[in-house]
Amino acid sequence: MLLIDKLSQKPIYEQIIDGIERNILLGIYPLGSLLPSVRELSVSLGINPNTIQKSYAELTRRGVISPSPGSGCYVSYDAKALLSAEARKKLARLSELVSELRIAGIEENEILGAVASVYQKDETSRPEKEVKK
Amino acid sequence: MLLIDKLSQKPIYEQIIDGIERNILLGIYPLGSLLPSVRELSVSLGINPNTIQKSYAELTRRGVISPSPGSGCYVSYDAKALLSAEARKKLARLSELVSELRIAGIEENEILGAVASVYQKDETSRPEKEVKK
Amino acid sequence: MLLIDKLSQKPIYEQIIDGIERNILLGIYPLGSLLPSVRELSVSLGINPNTIQKSYAELTRRGVISPSPGSGCYVSYDAKALLSAEARKKLARLSELVSELRIAGIEENEILGAVASVYQKDETSRPEKEVKK
Amino acid sequence: MLLIDKLSQKPIYEQIIDGIERNILLGIYPLGSLLPSVRELSVSLGINPNTIQKSYAELTRRGVISPSPGSGCYVSYDAKALLSAEARKKLARLSELVSELRIAGIEENEILGAVASVYQKDETSRPEKEVKK
DNA sequence: GTGGTCTAGACCACT
DNA sequence: GTGGTCTAGACCACC
Numbered sequence A, B, C, D: 001m002l003l004i005d006k007l008s009q010k011p012i013y014e015q016i017i018d019g020i021e022r023n024i025l026l027g028i029y030p031l032g033s034l035l036p037s038v039r040e041l042s043v044s045l046g047i048n049p050n051t052i053q054k055s056y057a058e059l060t061r062r063g064v065i066s067p068s069p070g071s072g073c074y075v076s077y078d079a080k081a082l083l084s085a086e087a088r089k090k091l092a093r094l095s096e097l098v099s100e101l102r103i104a105g106i107e108e109n110e111i112l113g114a115v116a117s118v119y120q121k122d123e124t125s126r127p128e129k130e131v132k133k
Numbered sequence E: 001g002t003g004g005t006c007t008a009g010a011c012c013a014c015t
Numbered sequence F: 001g002t003g004g005t006c007t008a009g010a011c012c013a014c015c
Helices: A012-025 A038-045 A049-061 A079-103 A108-119 B012-025 B038-045 B049-062 B079-103 B108-119 C012-025 C038-045 C049-062 C079-103 C108-119 D012-025 D038-045 D049-062 D079-103 D108-119
Strands: A065-068 A072-075 B065-068 B072-075 C065-068 C072-075 D065-068 D072-075
Touching: A012 A049, A012 A079, A012 B079, A038 A049, A049 A065, A049 A072, A079 A108, A079 B012, A079 B079, A079 B108, A108 B079, A108 B108, B012 B049, B012 B079, B038 B049, B049 B065, B049 B072, B079 B108, C012 C049, C012 C079, C012 D079, C038 C049, C049 C065, C049 C072, C079 C108, C079 D012, C079 D079, C079 D108, C108 D079, C108 D108, D012 D049, D012 D079, D038 D049, D049 D065, D049 D072, D079 D108
Parallel strands: none
Antiparallel strands: A065 A072, B065 B072, C065 C072, D065 D072
């Protein structure tokens, strides 16, 4: 459910954050649901509890999850809204990257093709449709 | 000619590498030309010579520049080819990023728009046209 | 375990690289094992930590070791494969050297003898036999 | 007659030394003959005269050539003997290299094959036969 | 003057 | 504790 690459350059605590946020966006961790406990993740991922704790602390700071001392951490009801807003900021990084590619002589069509191919992939990595209430 | 943000998260030596590679692609540092010396950059950027040295060492390792001890560092004649080849690998990173954005619910059109807007920018950051010989 | 000659022409950081690669090939540093830390080597060899760091950075770049910040540097599981592949490239250098010796009038038999005598030396510097699984 | 690679790691002055010694061993510069002047080499190779001068100084120190102020530098009559003796010392480096290859798992036969193939190459890089007096 | 190596000591983020 | 980055200042070989 949560894949960690200990040899990656990206810090482990950040990988955990990204993984949890991803799972929330995909609906694997529904809004309001209970997350695995620090100890549980610690043993299932083979990672120091302090590292997990650091990830949870950061997610709490961002308002994505909210700890309920004694019972665990719950996904905030506005987690998705927060994450989507955050994602829009990533568009800036995308522009940077595209700019680099342009300077390197990559054609616009090649980029557009790469983008399109991502959006035509299977549904496993697409957020579930919003349900009418 | 080379902008460094000392407060950025990205290491200074990496910013220097990126800046030089960018200038080569833009033709500001022509193939075969002499780069500013380690000490020269050191004073003009206000950065320790060792940090510049580290950047030059990495560029040398990549084959982008070639040092000629006693006379300076020259831009390799195949630098552009190397950098363009390297850039194509960055397309993978772009796909990752786009994938994250998709999961976060960003629409395809929004991404395509961002890409297009980069390619419609002014010409200052476009590599010069290849001239027929 | 790691012998450094500070008076050698060969840079210290390169001697460290060679020594570690040698120890990996000999099985003294098994695949997946934890290497001595930068500071540890620094004191045991009487060498500045930055110099050790430079060696580790290069080994990392080659994919021979992989650092896990906070816990140490580990020998990659494909380190031996990498090093053996690299060694085959050294055969080119050997040919160069032999060519020089030939020009200098050294007889082929003399060279063949030198090679043979290396392969008849004791077993301490021979990689351990592959064990059938 | 003398090939210099300005981008090589090996210092230019050393490349010149090696090239001249090689030409002496091959008989291209016969014993007792007059070498090209510093200025002549300087322009034909496009290299700073100081660098050529340094090479000649080192060759003089080794006794391979002897300068005759006003008329140029001559190949010593015992140059070949000197160089052959020097070459025998290179056998030590060969043993080192072979030792490394052995540790990396290269088989003895592969090395012997590489050596043999050098000695079966064409005659252009073989010293001319000794003539009976 | 040039690039390359080394030392010393500091700071940071991560585990 | 760990690796990674940066600074400061020195020395060397090379051109």
